[in-house]
Amino acid sequence: MTSVNHRWPRWLRPGWGWLSLPALLLGWIVVASRFPAYVLPPPWDVAAEGWRWLQQGKLGEQLWASLGRELAGFVAATIAAMAVGTLAGLYKGFRDFVTPLNGLFMAIPPVAWAPLTLIIFGIGNLAIIVVIFIAAVFPMTTTIQEGVAAIQIGAIRAARTLGANRRQLLWHVYLPASLPALTAALRIGFSQAWRALVAAEMIGASRGIGWMVAMGGQVGNSAQVLLGIALIGVMAWLAESLLFRRLDQHYQAWRPS
Amino acid sequence: MLPAQPKAPMPTLAAAQPSQFAVENVDFAYPGHAVFRGLSLRAQPGEFLVLLGPSGCGKTTLLNLLAGFMAPASGRVLLDDSPVRPEHPALGYVFQSPQLFPWLSALENVRFGLRMAGRGSEAEQRALAIEHLALVGLADAADKLPHQLSGGMQQRVALARTLALQPGVLLMDEPFAALDAITRIKLNEETLRIWSQLRQTVVFITHDIDEALFLADRILVLAPAPGGIAAEFDIALPRPRAAATRQLAQFAHYRQQVSACIADLQLQPLAA
Numbered sequence: 001m002t003s004v005n006h007r008w009p010r011w012l013r014p015g016w017g018w019l020s021l022p023a024l025l026l027g028w029i030v031v032a033s034r035f036p037a038y039v040l041p042p043p044w045d046v047a048a049e050g051w052r053w054l055q056q057g058k059l060g061e062q063l064w065a066s067l068g069r070e071l072a073g074f075v076a077a078t079i080a081a082m083a084v085g086t087l088a089g090l091y092k093g094f095r096d097f098v099t100p101l102n103g104l105f106m107a108i109p110p111v112a113w114a115p116l117t118l119i120i121f122g123i124g125n126l127a128i129i130v131v132i133f134i135a136a137v138f139p140m141t142t143t144i145q146e147g148v149a150a151i152q153i154g155a156i157r158a159a160r161t162l163g164a165n166r167r168q169l170l171w172h173v174y175l176p177a178s179l180p181a182l183t184a185a186l187r188i189g190f191s192q193a194w195r196a197l198v199a200a201e202m203i204g205a206s207r208g209i210g211w212m213v214a215m216g217g218q219v220g221n222s223a224q225v226l227l228g229i230a231l232i233g234v235m236a237w238l239a240e241s242l243l244f245r246r247l248d249q250h251y252q253a254w255r256p257s
Numbered sequence: 258m259l260p261a262q263p264k265a266p267m268p269t270l271a272a273a274q275p276s277q278f279a280v281e282n283v284d285f286a287y288p289g290h291a292v293f294r295g296l297s298l299r300a301q302p303g304e305f306l307v308l309l310g311p312s313g314c315g316k317t318t319l320l321n322l323l324a325g326f327m328a329p330a331s332g333r334v335l336l337d338d339s340p341v342r343p344e345h346p347a348l349g350y351v352f353q354s355p356q357l358f359p360w361l362s363a364l365e366n367v368r369f370g371l372r373m374a375g376r377g378s379e380a381e382q383r384a385l386a387i388e389h390l391a392l393v394g395l396a397d398a399a400d401k402l403p404h405q406l407s408g409g410m411q412q413r414v415a416l417a418r419t420l421a422l423q424p425g426v427l428l429m430d431e432p433f434a435a436l437d438a439i440t441r442i443k444l445n446e447e448t449l450r451i452w453s454q455l456r457q458t459v460v461f462i463t464h465d466i467d468e469a470l471f472l473a474d475r476i477l478v479l480a481p482a483p484g485g486i487a488a489e490f491d492i493a494l495p496r497p498r499a500a501a502t503r504q505l506a507q508f509a510h511y512r513q514q515v516s517a518c519i520a521d522l523q524l525q526p527l528a529a
């Protein structure tokens with residue numbers, strides 16, 4: 001490790017990355033200047049719109065509604081994917097059975113399920129949470145399953161000749177060896193769930209960021225649409241850079257090459 | 258109240274009780290591919306036995322049978338007169354690649370077996386692990402993760418990890434084959450130095466004739482599959498052995514004998 005830049009966390013260090021957001025804003029301003037503000041509003045109009053929502057106390061409500069659904073669907077998908085993915089990783093027969101199903105469901109865009117879940121569960125949180133669950137669970141299962149299956153027979157054999165019994169193998173070899181796959185799965189699952197959440201809310205919700213975007217479109221309020229889009233991006237970026245990327249990087253270090 | 262549990266004794270860096278190995282009339286085949294037919298061999302306590310054979314003749318297969326990872330179709334593999342299994346406390350295995358646990362430091366890798374067996378306190382385990390890292394010249398690397406070590410260093414940590422449990426027999430599957438020639442010669446000398454200190458039984462596999470001659474008390478040449486032992490050589494080179502050993506006329510003489518034997522084997526038509 002070099003001694004330069006030691007005082008700064010990596011994401012604060014100077015670099016080209018710092019130019020991308022200003023460049024985006026500049027491009028937005030330039031393009032927006034060619035349209036009337038009610039068609040494509042400039043950034044400050046969107047900021048003003050945000051301020052209005054905030055003052056009316058309605059912004060937090062949308063955020064919490066979306067985050068609550070996201071967490072419910074994501075946590076449920078994580079639990080299911082850990083159970084199925086671990087078993088499929090350990091037992092080849094089960095893996096062969098699960099893999100085609102996984103592939104099939106991953107090929108279907110999760111929002112396509114929204115009309116069906118709305119019919120089955122009615123309008124409300126549950127229908128949306130089920131869509132989120134579907135969006136996250138299949139890629140997470142695949143990632144965990146591959147991670148567990150890739151645990152090398154060599155590491156298992158080494159542990160056995162060092163005297164580890166079955167329970168010790170699970171706890172001291174399988175678990176730590178599958179942590180990199182698990183953190184990768186969390187990262188993928190969260191972002192897939194988030195995309196699906198917004199899409200589902202646009203179809204069948206009366207609150208949430210997705211609803212906010214859809215409503216903005218219906219009443220012709222471009223600033224509200226862009227505000228919603230900006231929030232979607234910022235929330236995803238925060239989760240990614242503050243939580244999941246760090247987790248992932250921590251475990252990447254000892255992932256065998 | 259429960260009676261006080263007798264604590265497993267804490268080993269120290271001392272001579273292990275050398276084990277003996279017996280392979281009796283073993284047949285083994287992979288589906289559609291017979292590897293051994295009627296194979297028998299013995300490793301005497303404290304002996305440095307080298308199995309020599311060309312790539313693909315079944316060396317790794319034999320070692321996996323010796324460790325109990327696979328069971329022979331017929332015949333028996335006995336370690337100190339009882340059927341072998343991988344968890345046998347007298348058994349140590351150094352693999353073809355280091356197989357360190359990438360999430361554990363060098364020290365924790367070496368401590369792993371002691372921890373699984375619950376031998377001694379944590380402090381005692383760490384002290385013993387450090388001692389074994391020092392034995393392979395890596396006391397300074399105790400806190401490094403495996404990916405921060407070179408291939409040769411990793412293989413030495415793997416050796417220390419196996420030695421820390423004081424196995425009576427050490428199975429080594431071409432442990433230095435992936436390393437460069439200079440490192441390999443150095444680690445061969447180191448292996449002999451450690452062996453002269455600890456005196457376990459060693460079953461060492463290689464396809465390198467010079468490596469075999471330098472290390473062995475006895476060399477068994479494996480025949481191409483399906484087969485068994487093709488020839489046996491007692492290597493009476495003086496110990497301790499060092500770089501000069503390779504210059505001895507006797508060394509050249511043995512090399513010529515073993516090479517001729519292997520060349521003969523390659524020429525023979527494969528048995529049906």
Ligand SMILES: Nc1ncnc2c1ncn2[C@@H]1O[C@H](COP(=O)(O)OP(=O)(O)OP(=O)(O)O)[C@@H](O)[C@H]1O
Pocket residue numbers: 287288290292310311312313314315316317318319464482
């Ligand atoms: N899992 C397996 N299934 C079927 N055949 C196998 C399997 N493993 C090895 N073989 C075959 O058995 C023979 C012996 O393999 P083995 O790995 O024991 O050879 P080796 O002497 O260790 O070779 P090398 O020096 O290349 O490591 C080879 O011909 C190989 O193709």
Ligand SMILES: [Mg+2]
Pocket residue numbers: 316317318353
């Ligand atoms: Mg081999």
